[in-house]
Amino acid sequence: MAVGIFDSGLGGLTVLDAVSRRLPEIPFVYYGDNAHAPYGVRDAEDVYELTTRGVERLWKAGCDLVILACNTASAAALRRMQESWVPAEKRVLGVFVPLIEALTERQWGDNSPPREVAIRHVALFATPATVASRAFQRELAFRAIGVDVEAQACGGVVDAIEEGDMILAEALVRSHVDALKRKMPDPQAAVLGCTHYPLMEEVFQDALGPQVKVFSQADIVAESLADYLQRHPRMRGPGDEAMYLTTGDPGRVSDRATQFLRRRIEFVAA
Ligand code: DGL
Numbered sequence: 001m002a003v004g005i006f007d008s009g010l011g012g013l014t015v016l017d018a019v020s021r022r023l024p025e026i027p028f029v030y031y032g033d034n035a036h037a038p039y040g041v042r043d044a045e046d047v048y049e050l051t052t053r054g055v056e057r058l059w060k061a062g063c064d065l066v067i068l069a070c071n072t073a074s075a076a077a078l079r080r081m082q083e084s085w086v087p088a089e090k091r092v093l094g095v096f097v098p099l100i101e102a103l104t105e106r107q108w109g110d111n112s113p114p115r116e117v118a119i120r121h122v123a124l125f126a127t128p129a130t131v132a133s134r135a136f137q138r139e140l141a142f143r144a145i146g147v148d149v150e151a152q153a154c155g156g157v158v159d160a161i162e163e164g165d166m167i168l169a170e171a172l173v174r175s176h177v178d179a180l181k182r183k184m185p186d187p188q189a190a191v192l193g194c195t196h197y198p199l200m201e202e203v204f205q206d207a208l209g210p211q212v213k214v215f216s217q218a219d220i221v222a223e224s225l226a227d228y229l230q231r232h233p234r235m236r237g238p239g240d241e242a243m244y245l246t247t248g249d250p251g252r253v254s255d256r257a258t259q260f261l262r263r264r265i266e267f268v269a270a
Contacts, residue, residue, distance in 0.1 A: 062239020
């Protein structure tokens with residue numbers, strides 16, 4: 001009954017943590033493509049190749065359902081994978097749709113035509129590749145009309161967090177928020193569209209001000225996965241063992257993951 005969680009590296013552990021807390025009975029298999037991270041500065045073709053390779057590995061580990069925790073992979077590769085690559089008996093789901101459903105106050109799978117929603121001005125913070133894909137705006141346009149989205153590519157933030165340099169990460173977040181506010185002075189909501197940004201949520205909220213509702217994806221994705229599995233119980237794959245797989249050096253990745261999550265995690269070679 002295992003479910004796969006794919007990420008470019010360590011950031012998806014924020015999502016893994018939330019889904020494991022929400023669904024403690026499910027063994028999750030985590031795949032971190034640390035050898036090729038970060039994805040946020042790669043082109044769409046590259047992200048597609050790497051993501052499909054990782055998802056195949058998770059299928060091999062008995063996960064018929066794979067969640068792309070990585071926003072960059074969800075933005076740059078998911079639609080193409082769903083349209084022409086994922087076999088009928090498997091599923092690959094991304095992190096944007098649950099977030100947009102929360103933003104537009106829709107129930108899961110509500111496919112009714114786009115309609116006006118309460119929020120009109122949305123700031124999106126994401127990696128350069130996610131911003132370039134415009135996937136967020138496209139998915140939003142299927143569900144809501146009249147919403148103005150201003151996207152800010154947050155160069156450097158992922159690297160600073162991965163290096164453990166939280167002072168630099170905070171300075172970069174504040175400067176990206178300033179840049180966003182020059183383009184959109186009064187956003188009503190902000191979407192943290194990257195696996196790493198929940199770790200900086202307080203800084204985003206502080207820099208944006210208390211009047212801005214900040215949407216951070218880990219808990220939203222966990223809720224949406226619980227709902228999905230209730231309606232599609234057969235998508236729990238045959239795997240029965242939780243595992244942490246990495247394409248990087250397992251010892252180094254385990255040490256960094258332990259710092260990142262503040263509990264010991266042992267990765268093995270993918
Ligand atoms: N996991 C990526 C995302 O959520 C961030 C890290 C990267 O650039 O690979 O967009």
